[in-house]
Each structure stands twice: as structure tokens, then as C-alpha cells.
Amino acid sequence: xxxxxxxxxxxxxxxxxxxxxxxxxxxxxxxxxxxxxxxxxxxxxxxxxxxxxxxxxxxxxxxxxxxxxxxxxxxxxxxxxxxxxxxxxxxxxxxxxxxxxxxxxxxxxxxxxxxxxxxxxxxxxxxxxxxxxxxxxxxxxxxxxxxxxxxxxxxxxxxxxxxxxxxxxxxxxxxx
Amino acid sequence: xxxxxxxxxxxxxxxxxxxxxxxxxxxxxxxxxxxxxxxxxxxxxxxxxxxxxxxxxxxxxxxxxxxxxxxxxxxxxxxxxxxxxxxxxxxxxxxxxxxxxxxxxxxxxxxxxxxxxxxxxxxxxxxxxxxxxxxxxxxxxxxxxxxxxxxxxxxxxxxxxxxxxxxxxxxxxxxx
DNA sequence: TCAACTTTAACGTCGCGTCATCGTCC
DNA sequence: TGGACGATGACGCGACGTTAAAGTTG
Numbered sequence: 473x474x475x476x477x478x479x480x481x482x483x484x485x486x487x488x489x490x491x492x493x494x495x496x497x498x499x500x501x502x503x504x505x506x507x508x509x510x511x512x513x514x515x516x517x518x519x520x521x522x523x524x525x526x527x528x529x530x531x532x533x534x535x536x537x538x539x540x541x542x543x544x545x546x547x548x549x550x551x552x553x554x555x556x557x558x559x560x561x562x563x564x565x566x567x568x569x570x571x572x573x574x575x576x577x578x579x580x581x582x583x584x585x586x587x588x589x590x591x592x593x594x595x596x597x598x599x600x601x602x603x604x605x606x607x608x609x610x611x612x613x614x615x616x617x618x619x620x621x622x623x624x625x626x627x628x629x630x631x632x633x634x635x636x637x638x639x640x641x642x643x644x645x646x647x648x
Numbered sequence: 649x650x651x652x653x654x655x656x657x658x659x660x661x662x663x664x665x666x667x668x669x670x671x672x673x674x675x676x677x678x679x680x681x682x683x684x685x686x687x688x689x690x691x692x693x694x695x696x697x698x699x700x701x702x703x704x705x706x707x708x709x710x711x712x713x714x715x716x717x718x719x720x721x722x723x724x725x726x727x728x729x730x731x732x733x734x735x736x737x738x739x740x741x742x743x744x745x746x747x748x749x750x751x752x753x754x755x756x757x758x759x760x761x762x763x764x765x766x767x768x769x770x771x772x773x774x775x776x777x778x779x780x781x782x783x784x785x786x787x788x789x790x791x792x793x794x795x796x797x798x799x800x801x802x803x804x805x806x807x808x809x810x811x812x813x814x815x816x817x818x819x820x821x822x823x824x
Numbered sequence: 825t826c827a828a829c830t831t832t833a834a835c836g837t838c839g840c841g842t843c844a845t846c847g848t849c850c
Numbered sequence: 851t852g853g854a855c856g857a858t859g860a861c862g863c864g865a866c867g868t869t870a871a872a873g874t875t876g
Contacts, residue, residue, distance in 0.1 A: 498855070508856080513840060528848040530856055546788060548839095552728050555839070585806055592799045599792045606785045612722060613778045616771055623768045630761055672875095674829070684830085689866060704874040706830055724865095731865070 494524060494532040504541055511541075517555055519544055519562065552605065564594050670700060670708040680717050687717075693731055695720060695738065728781065740770050 497508045511531070514520050520541060523534040533541075540562075547553045547561060571587045578584060673684045687707070690696050696717060699710040709717075716738075723729045723737060747763045754760060 496856075507841080509840060509842080512857085517839095526848085526856090528856080529858095530848070549784065581806065581809070585803070588799055588802050588806065592796065592803065595792055595796045595799060599789060599796060602785060602789045602792060606782065606789060608722075608725065609778060609782045609785065613775060613782060616775045616778060620768065620771045620775060623764055623771060626764050627761070627768065630757065630764065633757070672829075683867080685866060685868080688831090693865090702830090702874080704830075705832095706874070 494534055495538070497522075497531045497533070500533045500538065500541070503538065504545060506541065506545065514541075514544065514555075517559065519555065519559060561598070564598075568594065668710060670710055671714070673698075673707045673709070676709045676714065676717070679714065680721060682717065682721065690717075690720065690731075693735065695731065695735060737774070744770070 495503070497511055500506070501508050501511060511520075515522065515531075520537060522531040523537055524532040526532055543565075544558055544562070547558045548555070553561070568591050571591060575584055575587050671679070673687055676682070677684050677687060687696075691698065691707075696713060698707040699713055700708040702708055719741075720734055720738070723734045724731070729737070744767050747767060751760055751763050
């Protein structure tokens with residue numbers, strides 16, 4: 473289950489129906505773990521404009537907005553993308569959506585092929601970027617686990633009452 | 649091989665020897681992929697004070713400095729820690745170093761045990777934090793790969809000249 | 825001497841946090 | 851009616867980028 477999945481059908485009302493359940497800014501924030509400031513800022517950046525405004529200009533968010541915000545938050549927290557990069561990715565998504573429409577309304581096989589190839593190229597770039605981050609993180613984890621293992625064997629030695637052998641305790645000196 | 653490892657003995661001169669090869673700020677930056685501004689800022693924050701200054705007050709970095717900077721960069725880029733957190737981790741490292749010294753100069757088994765336990769607790773916290781980030785990234789990657797697979801099967805269909813079946817193309821709508 | 829590099833100082837940027845002041849909702 | 855919630859500024863901060871003005875190096 474991920475931020476990227478479509479909303480697996482709301483059990484109550486259809487979110488696309490007019491008059492569906494609209495949320496105010498703080499409810500959205502509490503639901504998603506974002507502050508009101510952040511939501512307003514995202515709107516300022518053009519990342520997300522709430523579905524509607526109340527009589528007194530209160531922001532009103534629908535389920536599509538929540539979905540999009542979850543996506544944004546995922547990119548920000550999980551992958552550490554900048555909001556500018558996220559804006560790009562969202563435009564990519566929008567392009568994909570448009571492409572799907574074009575895909576359906578054309579019957580030219582070459583064009584269809586081009587559309588899908590384009591989408592594939594986008595997602596491949598995303599995957600590459602994500603994997604690079606992941607690999608570096610994995611390296612860090614392994615290094616830390618190595619140190620942990622070292623410490624644990626140290627503890628085992630202590631428990632066994634072993635004399636401090638001329639131990640090769642080489643490690644980064646960092647005091648300054 | 650990681651940022652966290654000690655420098656496996658320099659083949660040329662001993663970096664700790666006085667008069668060893670000292671680098672100026674831009675050389676360090678180019679080597680590590682950091683700007684001069686960043687290096688000066690890190691000094692301002694107290695994360696790293698270069699080993700020496702020239703006659704005319706040029707910053708001069710030695711190999712230990714490079715090592716420490718690589719460590720800092722790793723924590724920043726790979727794990728996404730804030731500089732404040734990195735400062736903490738570096739103090740942790742310094743504490744570990746001091747602890748190793750204390751460890752060697754004490755013979756009280758209880759104290760030794762306490763020192764190592766403390767070190768282990770630190771590294772466990774680090775690992776936990778790193779793994780949390782890694783897990784979330786992995787989730788993102790899987791989602792993207794799922795979309796890629798989807799697209800590829802689409803392409804295969806196109807190449808086989810398949811008619812556009814009433815395809816369940818559900819995905820996040822994001823156009824606004 | 826001179827180009828390339830360095831210094832400190834200071835302002836700009838991004839992604840928000842945090843008031844302050846005012847209006848809205850029920 | 852009030853008391854919680856919301857709106858729009860506007861300033862602050864972290865982690866730098868980017869001039870600007872002056873000094874240093876080989």
C-alpha cells in the first residue's frame with residue numbers, strides 16, 4: 473500500500489460527485505500530517521489548489537486533493553525531492569494523464585507507441601533517481617551495522633572476562 | 649567501501665605528520681563535491697575547523713578534515729540529516745572516541761560495560777533512523793516499478809497489434 | 825606584475841514555523 | 851454570543867547561493 477496508489481473506491485459517497493464531503497484546511501492537515509501553513513504554501517507554489525472555497529473564502533479540499541497531497545508528501549518525505557522537483561513530477565503525471573487521453577482518442581499505432589514510450593522514459597528516470605538514493609542509504613546502514621557488530625563482539629568479550637588484547641580498534645578519529 | 653571507514657593508510661606521506669599535504673578550500677570542495685560557501689558555513693556552525701590557516705589566513709585542510717567532511721556529506725546526502733543532527737552525531741562520535749580512551753584507561757569491568765553499552769545504544773539509534781528512511785524509499789521504488797511494468801505490458805500489447813480492450817487503466821488523476 | 829584564488833560581510837532563496845490582525849463559522 | 855477555526859500578511863530560520871569589496875598566492 474503506497475501513496476501512489478489510486479483511492480480504492482470510497483465506501484461512502486462518490487468523491488467526484490458535487491456536494492461530496494469537503495474538508496477544511498486543518499482537517500486535511502491532521503489527516504495527512506501537514507500543517508496549515510504548509511498547505512497554504514503548496515497552493516502558493518501552485519502544487520495544489522483546493523477544490524473549492526467557502527462563502528467566507530475558507531479553503532475546501534476534496535478527496536482528489538487529499539490523494540494529490542499524499543503523493544506530494546511521499547515525494548518530499550520518502551524520496552527527499554525538493555518542491556520544485558515535485559512540481560516537475562506532478563507535471564509529468566499531468567502529462568501522462570493527457571497522454572492517456574490522447575492515447576484513447578488516437579488510433580495511429582505509431583503515435584500510441586510514442587506516447588507509451590514517453591511515459592516509460594519518465595518512470596525509468598524516476599526509478600533511477602530513487603534507486604540512487606536508496607543505494608547510498610543502504611551503504612550507510614551497512615557501515616553502521618558493521619560498527620554495531622564490532623561493539624557487540626566487544627560486549628561478548630567483556631562478559632567472558634577476556635583480557636584486553638592489543639585490539640585493532642581502528643576507526644575514524646573525529647575529535648577536534 | 650563507505651564514507652564511514654577510516655582512511656586505509658595513505659600511500660604517500662603520513663597525513664598526521666607536520667608539513668603534510670594541506671589543501672586549500674576550493675581543492676577540498678572539488679574533491680568532495682562541496683562548495684567553498686558550504687565549507688565556510690560548516691566551520692561557522694562548528695562542524696569542522698580546518699587544520700590550519702596560511703600566513704594570509706587562507707583555510708588549509710588536512711586528510712583528517714577530508715575524512716570528517718566525507719562523513720558529514722554522507723550523513724547529509726545519503727541519510728538526509730539536518731546539520732544540527734549531524735552535529736549531534738559528530739558529538740556522539742567524539743564521545744565514542746573519548747569513551748574508547750576511557751575504556752583503555754579503566755579496568756573497572758562495570759564501567760567498561762557501561763561505556764560499550766552506551767556506544768551500542770548510539771549506533772542502534774542511528775540504524776533505526778536510517779532503516780526507517782530506507783524502508784519508505786523502497787516503498788516508493790516498488791510503486792514506480794509497478795507502473796513501469798504496467799507500461800511495458802502496454803507496449804507489448806501494442807507491438808502485438810492488440811485491439812484496445814476495455815482496459816482498466818485506473819490511476820491517480822492529477823490534472824487540475 | 826598579474827590572474828586566480830581567498831577573505832569577510834551581507835543580502836537572496838527555499839520550505840516552511842510563528843506571530844499578528846482580522847474575518848468566518850455554528 | 852462566543853470561541854474555535856480560517857484568511858492574509860510579514861518576519862524568522864536553516865542551509866546554503868550569490869554578489870561585493872578587499873587581500874593573498876605563486
